[in-house]
Amino acid sequence: MITVFGSLNLDLLFNLDRLPAPGETVLTREIVQLPGGKGANQASAAAKAGARTRFVGCVGEDGLGASVLASLEAAGCDVSGVRTVPGATGTAVVMVERSGENQIVVGSGANLAVEAGMLDPAWLKPGDTLVCQMEIPLEAVVEGLAAARRTGARTVLNLAPARVLPAGVLADVDVLVLNEGEAALLAGTEAPPVGTARKLAGDHSLTCVVTLGGEGAIAVTPDGRGYRVGTLAVQAVDTVGAGDAFVGVLSAALDAGLALPDALHRASVAAGLTCTRPGAAAALPDAAEIEGRLSALARPVDLGDG
Template sequence: MGRVVVVGSANMDVTTRVDRLPRPGETVAGSTVALLPGGKGANQAVAARRLGADTIMIGAVGADGFGAALRDFLHAEAVDVSGLAVFDMATGTAVMMVDSEGENVIVVVAGANAAVSADGLDRLGLRADDVVLLQNEIPTRVNADVLTRARAVGARTILNTAPSRPAPPELLGAVDLLLVNEHELADLVPAAAGLCTRTSAEAISTVRGLLADGAGPTENIVVTLGAAGVCARVDGTVVTLAARDVPVVDTTGAGDCFCGALGAGLALGLPTATALFHANLAASLAVQRFGAGPAMPTRAELDDLLAGRAGP
């Protein structure tokens, strides 16, 4: 079995609960505020580790209280943090509001994440059976460097293009599997614009048609569509997974959970279609909890769901 190697961000999430998200220029009252470990890279690492994969985190935090708390959290989750560098700067921070429906708005301040380097892979000794997870909360040049090193040893790579930003075509073309949501897909495929305004059935139908026609910058692409489910093109075959109907508490980190769970499944030797199915179920568990990193499900919880022993 391989390892999950996450090269990415680690943030402290400053999260406030509100009845509804404010309009521009409006002030609304919040009910609670919490400091919770997060960052797309760290969230994915926790998800992968809780689901049973040996997991290594390559990233950076600041020499401050937030950085120490993030290192302690990841270490307590049994994530290998030997590649999590400490710099004399502020730790990355995400400020977010979550409404009563579980929807959120997020502002990310990169901090030490801007100093992440691929050099940690040299000390790690990347292997052909490893699965490398990347996101867009670290510099594009670092993602490109990691992809080059991963391809050199034959490691499998997954790029989650969140948050969305322009990327060189050659970078996207070097990824084994691209993971996007409906907004990120629209940035890559203009014909996908407006998916969030359509019914679930319409959104799935549109994405299935686009993927069947070969749309997208890579051969293998997974599109997460929230309550509409998941649509993917893998090895030339288009597959669709329905979303579970569950009570949503907080969607923060749901995509990270999906990505980490997918990476864990592949590292543990599951076929891609099975790993996608498990990732879809894992994300449905994460959205029923508050926060990001701490909300990731465990292997036992996923197994109970697979065996029909769990509720929603």
């Protein structure tokens, strides 16, 4: 079973002809309220992909989290690990221009109250998977990963938004997912993405997955075996939830016992499909939709062991 330990937001979506320049006001006709937050999105993606999934996080007492929790439950997530705390629910302002590019500002709110003590050790057994991101307090992520490592669960860390990690944290990570810029910063190198992934995988004895936007993703295992997957050919409407779809479906596939190349294949298809619809959680594909489009994307290329 997958436990996603992370953030939950109400997204306020503004669809624009173009994104505003600094100091500029851009008008639009409507505001759309949608469920969001990296943690909640990844939990929904994993559940819709067929994984037994639990979400652990916090909502505020303002009632704004109710629609997000309803969305999680509709996707098939167990939300019994969600705590209600004083103050506001996390809220994100998401601006998306016609090309699909976006800008996002997040008011963390209740997400700052998340703590590692909310994780029941019974949820982190060998064969289970813990998925974390960086929209909750750093100490909660660090302690959660350490707890999962002690109990033998698989750990997946999506280093987004990018944060400086304390020394030794990556020793508790089995699968690290980050974008090209985050990977280069963490590795301290300007090498091509596959070189950066190999360095991080080798230095920290983990599987490193570097996402490359429209160019797909690269993954390298601790023994240096590399794979590259492309992207599904789609007409992008909104790229907001693509990264979370990738992480959630990758985690679901690994939790189900699929090999890394198969997991990458499914994750990239899911990310592409998510770009074809507006919103984040609302755009996530289900297992049948992913299965139906696997043949439209070439399987990952084996890059060998360097």
